[in-house]
Amino acid sequence: MEAAREARAFAFAPLETKRAGLRVSVGADGAFEGYASLFDIRDTCGDVVAPGAFASSLRRRGAANVKMLWQHRPEEPIGVWASIEEDARGLKVNGRLDRAVARAREALSLIRAGALDGLSIGFRTLRATEERQGGRRLIEVDLVEISIVTFPALPQARIGAPTPSQVADDFGRKLAQLRMREAALGFEAALLRVR
Template identity: 70%
Template sequence: MPIALKRDIHVADMRLETKRAPLPAAIGVDGIFQGYASLFGVRDACGDIVAPGAFAASLRQRGAANVKMLWQHRAEEPIGVWTTIEEDARGLKVRGRLDLSVVRAREAQSLIHAGALDGLSIGFRTLRAASDPTTGARRLLAVDLVEISIVTFPALTQARIDAAPAFAAAPRLAAANLGQKLARLRMQSAAQSFETKLRRASIALDWR
């Protein structure tokens, strides 16, 4: 039988319930990144397993806009926004953007690029869970997702966050922009050269 568990969102000295996943050292120049904040069916270091559908009701109620992006679970340090949070067959897929006008967000971006910062962690309340008497694992059946933080230490080594498509496309976009600029410069140069030739021809006619 499922065991209903209720815990308040902790503040100050109350314990925050979290699950962590590694963040690769790759992030878009505009602060955009995407990947998985949680994986289904994977037992973590706390002995918990998140079941498929565990986030569904919470996401319907909150939406991505009401799940905060925090620095190290600090409520006083939001560093960006989550633009997409959804469940798929693998786990909790997320896409977010650091607010690079915030000093801490710029620091986070730099640390991620350097490979010094590599974790994501979800902060949540457990609403419904079941205990496995054989393994002792707690199976999380329904949780209220409150926030997802960028953190230092990962726990779910199987989960990875990918570089944002915008980051992957950046070199191609930059090359395309450069090509367009070169084409415009060539056209301007050709036009100037043609204009110079016309002027010389006009001067030559005047002297005749």
């Protein structure tokens, strides 16, 4: 009886999500970019990726030998990675969906509709340490594939994830809009005083 009550309570519990709104853009040719992993952020599995964890694997494999898959399904490649590189933030990727593949066309449509934007890595752990708060710190991994997924283990790993300079640009635009709105309101108030 108690288990059934808990199951009902769980089923009706509100789903919590925490993510920034993004403008996802995909080129006409299916090209996109984003971050497949971010450094020093704990994922839902408890893992944290250390800066440099992908470096030796990327030197060995290059972008061409890291597969782009649909939802981690090895039987469903959907495109190719043009570039994969570590930057100060994480694992930045540029890829292109193969529009000759039916699943890639579906993915492209879902990405454009805003229904799909997650990225997730498939890897083998080569070196890791146990974290005091649980989980692992991944020091070196062999990157095998990067998938386009519905729910990434690292919620911030997204197609179109903004770079710090894009965030600053967006902030600057919003600030300029607020200042223009404030000036317009001030002008309207001055006109009302004159009447």
